[in-house]
Amino acid sequence: ERRLMDVRLGELPAWLATCDLSPQGLLGGVRKAWNSYYDKYINVKRGGPAGISMLLAGYCLLSYGWNYQHIKCHRWRKYH
Amino acid sequence: MSLSFFDQFTSPCLLGIPLILLSMLFPALLLPTPNSRWITNRLSTLQLWFFHLITKQLMTPLNKNGHKWALILTSLMVLLLATNLLGLLPYTFTPTTQLSMNMALAFPLWLATLLTGLRNQPSISLGHLLPEGTPTLLIPALIMIETTSLLIRPLALGVRLTANLTAGHLLIQLISTATIALLPIMPTVSILTALILLLLTILEVAVAMIQAYVFVLLLSLYLQENI
Numbered sequence: 001e002r003r004l005m006d007v008r009l010g011e012l013p014a015w016l017a018t019c020d021l022s023p024q025g026l027l028g029g030v031r032k033a034w035n036s037y038y039d040k041y042i043n044v045k046r047g048g049p050a051g052i053s054m055l056l057a058g059y060c061l062l063s064y065g066w067n068y069q070h071i072k073c074h075r076w077r078k079y080h
Numbered sequence: 081m082s083l084s085f086f087d088q089f090t091s092p093c094l095l096g097i098p099l100i101l102l103s104m105l106f107p108a109l110l111l112p113t114p115n116s117r118w119i120t121n122r123l124s125t126l127q128l129w130f131f132h133l134i135t136k137q138l139m140t141p142l143n144k145n146g147h148k149w150a151l152i153l154t155s156l157m158v159l160l161l162a163t164n165l166l167g168l169l170p171y172t173f174t175p176t177t178q179l180s181m182n183m184a185l186a187f188p189l190w191l192a193t194l195l196t197g198l199r200n201q202p203s204i205s206l207g208h209l210l211p212e213g214t215p216t217l218l219i220p221a222l223i224m225i226e227t228t229s230l231l232i233r234p235l236a237l238g239v240r241l242t243a244n245l246t247a248g249h250l251l252i253q254l255i256s257t258a259t260i261a262l263l264p265i266m267p268t269v270s271i272l273t274a275l276i277l278l279l280l281t282i283l284e285v286a287v288a289m290i291q292a293y294v295f296v297l298l299l300s301l302y303l304q305e306n307i
Contacts, residue, residue: 038112043121052110052123056169059106063171066099067092071171 085253089177089246099173100181107162131158138300146307149300156185157296164245164288168281177249179242186237189299194230197306208305237298244291248284255280 007015019025041051064071091100114124135154139147160176167174175181197205209226210219255277262270 034109042112042123045121047122055109056166059166060169060171062102063099063169063173066094066102067171069094070087070090070092 085250088249088253091173091178100175100178103163103166103173103175106166107159110162111158134158138296141304142300143307146300146303149303152189153296153300156189156299157292160241160292160295161289164292165285167245167249168284168288174245174249176241177246179238182238182241183234186241186295187234190234190237190302193299193302193306196303200307205306233298233302237295241291241295244287248280248287251280252277252284 004015020028041047041054044051091098093099111127112121112124114120114128119125120128131154134157135150138153138157139150142149163174163176166172167176194205209223209230211222211226214222255273259270259273259277262273
């Protein structure tokens with residue numbers, strides 16, 4: 001229907017109800033998102049390190065989130 | 081809950097999906113498939129140049145039959161390079177620190193080179209077990225030694241990669257722990273340790289690239305003897 005960036009915060013549940021949540025629909029959504037990121041930041045005539053750096057930063061954040069349950073235990077250690 | 085220095089090498093699970101799966105799939109995002117245009121973006125151009133460089137370097141010593149291995153050797157090189165270098169980012173997981181994965185890469189490929197040689201040119205492959213010009217009395221001993229060295233190759237390939245990367249990651253963790261622990265106590269020594277950490281990180285980047293290259297180079301060498 002509409003793109004996610006055009007949906008206001010209050011309308012989010014309504015928008016979620018309209019979009020396709022089957023596996024094919026989700027996969028199509030992921031592919032569209034990746035293609036729009038790729039075309040905006042990487043597939044440009046004079047790209048720089050920014051496109052890849054944002055990907056790597058997102059990867060680091062994702063890995064942190066994946067590890068969070070384990071890292072949580074290190075917070076109040078006396079000796080690291 | 082034991083928190084030791086080796087905890088960075090465990091693959092944590094989130095919702096049942098281990099992090100190793102993500103680490104293996106992520107390099108695919110960084111390598112775009114070239115489209116049919118003549119002039120593509122800078123990343124595709126860089127990637128194409130790099131793949132040409134690797135393929136030329138690996139395939140020059142091989143004969144025509146060996147060129148069938150171009151795809152697997154180049155993609156193995158790119159996989160190892162990408163996973164090794166991505167493991168140097170904070171909080172990421174390096175799949176090549178796991179001995180199971182490196183042995184799974186090394187053993188079948190080495191066995192493939194060995195079986196190719198034994199099937200197509202058995203006498204030449206067996207002839208590699210005895211170097212030229214050895215004294216007659218030494219022949220039995222040398223055959224045993226060369227057989228042992230042949231059979232230990234996959235183990236060496238796998239363990240070399242694992243040990244180098246694991247040792248590097250452990251060293252980085254130890255020295256950074258020392259830097260942070262020393263900061264309130266002796267700031268000067270802490271700054272020196274931070275300098276060592278910087279040099280070590282540069283070394284680790286180099287080691288990541290060199291180890292990937294050595295793995296694939298040795299495989300192509302074993303292929304050269306057998307094809």
